[in-house]
Amino acid sequence: MTTDGAPPPISTPIRPQLPAAGQRRRLVLKGMRRQVAAGRDFGRQALLDWYAVTGGDELEDTPADDVLLLVSELLANAVMHAGGAHHLLLHGTADTLRVEVADGDPTMPRPRAYQPGTPGGHGLHIVGRLADRWGVDLLADGKVVWLEVRAEWLTSGQRAT
DSSP, rough: SSSSSSSOOOOOOOOOOTTTTTTEEEETTOOSSSSHHEEEEOHHHHHHHHHSSOOOTTOOOOOHHHHHHHHHHHHHHHHHHHSSEEOOOEEESHHHHEEEESSSSSOOOOOOOTTTTSSSSOHHHHHHHHEEEEEEEEEETTEEEEEEEEEHHHHHHOOOO
């Protein structure tokens, strides 16, 4: 508060900066209950810290909401089809956000035949639609399903053309 009658200065949020090599955050999920909810909260905080964006509510449609949907889809697939996720790794750079979900099942995920109006089976279709790239890396003790999105989409809302 000022005493001279002048209005208080307007505070402008400072956009977080990532180091040149980016930053990684890892959430261990093995044995944890409510993995999808924990992963969404973890992802929301990283988006806020790294790109100054966060998901809105269920009535909004922002790129951050789409990224949180992607995180949820990868985690839900690990829970439903691979006995649960072992960890969630996020790697943010000025150019790209990479999301990785590791599990203990070496079975490769495959999109189901698309059947509009039927429940389930849409997760990898959503990932393929919203992510710029996605794939699977096999490990000695399971796999990592990963996806990448351009950071510019998060901060500007503009998709690549």
